[in-house]
Amino acid sequence: IDNTVDLPVAEILSGSIPALKDLYSGFNEYILKGNREQGLELIRTASGVDTTFAYAYIHLYVFNMFNTRMEEAMQALLSVMKYLHKLPEHTRFSIKHDYYHQIKQDPKMSMDVAKNWAELYPDDIQAHKVLAMRYMILSQKEDELAEYKKIISLDPGQYEYLLKIGDIHKGQGKFSEALEYYQSYADAFPNHPRSYTKLGDLYMT
Numbered sequence: 001i002d003n004t005v006d007l008p009v010a011e012i013l014s015g016s017i018p019a020l021k022d023l024y025s026g027f028n029e030y031i032l033k034g035n036r037e038q039g040l041e042l043i044r045t046a047s048g049v050d051t052t053f054a055y056a057y058i059h060l061y062v063f064n065m066f067n068t069r070m071e072e073a074m075q076a077l078l079s080v081m082k083y084l085h086k087l088p089e090h091t092r093f094s095i096k097h098d099y100y101h102q103i104k105q106d107p108k109m110s111m112d113v114a115k116n117w118a119e120l121y122p123d124d125i126q127a128h129k130v131l132a133m134r135y136m137i138l139s140q141k142e143d144e145l146a147e148y149k150k151i152i153s154l155d156p157g158q159y160e161y162l163l164k165i166g167d168i169h170k171g172q173g174k175f176s177e178a179l180e181y182y183q184s185y186a187d188a189f190p191n192h193p194r195s196y197t198k199l200g201d202l203y204m205t
Contacts, residue, residue: 012054012055012086012087012088013053013055014046014050014052014053014055014056015050016049016050016053018049019046019047019049019050019053019056020046022042022043022045022046022049023042023043023046023053023055023056023059025042026038026039026040026041026042026043026045026046026059027039027043027059029042030043030063036063036067039063040060040063040064040067043056043059043060043063044060047060047079052083052086053083054079054080054083054084054086054087055086055087057076057077057079057080057083058076058080058087058091058095060072060073060076060079061073061076061077061080061098064076074102074103077095077098077099077102077103078099078103080095081095081096081099084096089120090117090120090121090124090127093113093114093116093117093120093121093127094117094126094130096113097110097113097114097117097130100113107134107137107138110134111134111138114127114130114131114133114134115131117130117131118130118131118147123154125151125154125155125158128147128150128151128154129147129151131147132144132147132148132151135147141168141171141172144168145165145168145169148161148164148165148168149165152165159185159188159189162181162182162184162185162188163181163182163185163194163198165181166178166179166180166181166182166185166198166202169181170202170205175202175205178202179199179202182195182198182199182202183199185198186198186199
C-alpha cells in the first residue's frame with residue numbers, strides 16, 4: 001500500500017468538463033430521478049466525449065448489469081479493462097475479478113485476484129465479500145465462514161452475514177452455533193419475520 005501511486009483526479013475521472021457534466025447528469029437521472037434510460041444515455045454520451053473515461057465505463061457496466069443488459073455490460077467491462085491504469089488500485093482488483101469471472105470465465109484467476117485484493121486491502125469489506133463468494137462457489141465452507149466472520153469484525157452492522165454464518169453452521173449440523181447467530185440477528189431485528197423463520201426452521205430440524 002505504501003507503494004500505491006496516488007493518481008490525479010483528472011486521471012481517475014476525466015479532463016473533459018463536458019464529459020464530467022454528462023456523467024453526473026446521468027447519475028442524477030438514473031439514481032435520483034429514477035430515469036434509467038435517460039441516465040444511461042447521458043453516461044454513454046460521457047464515454048463518447050472522452051473515450052478513455054474509465055469511470056464512466058464502470059458505471060455503464062454496473063448499471064447495465066442491474067438492468068440485465070449483459071451484452072452492453074460486458075462491452076463496458078472490456079472498455080474499463082482497456083483503461084484500467086486510470087483507476088485506483090483497489091478498484092482495479094474489483095474490475096479484474098469481474099473480468100476473469102464474467103468474460104474469461106476463469107475460476108483460478110478470479111480466485112487469485114480476490115485473494116490478492118483481500119491480502120493487500122485487509123480492511124476492504126468488498127474484497128472479503130468477493131472472496132467469500134469465490135469460496136461459496138467452490139463449497140469451501142470453512143474458508144467461506146472465515147470471510148463472513150471477517151466482514152462482521154470489520155463492520156458489525158453487516159447483519160445479513162449473521163444469517164449466512166448461521167446457515168453454514170446449520171448445514172454442518174452445528175445447531176447451537178447456528179442458534180447463536182440466528183438469535184443475534186433476531187435481537188437486532190425483533191420485528192422482522194425472517195428472524196423467526198430462521199429460528200423456527202432450526203427448531204424443526
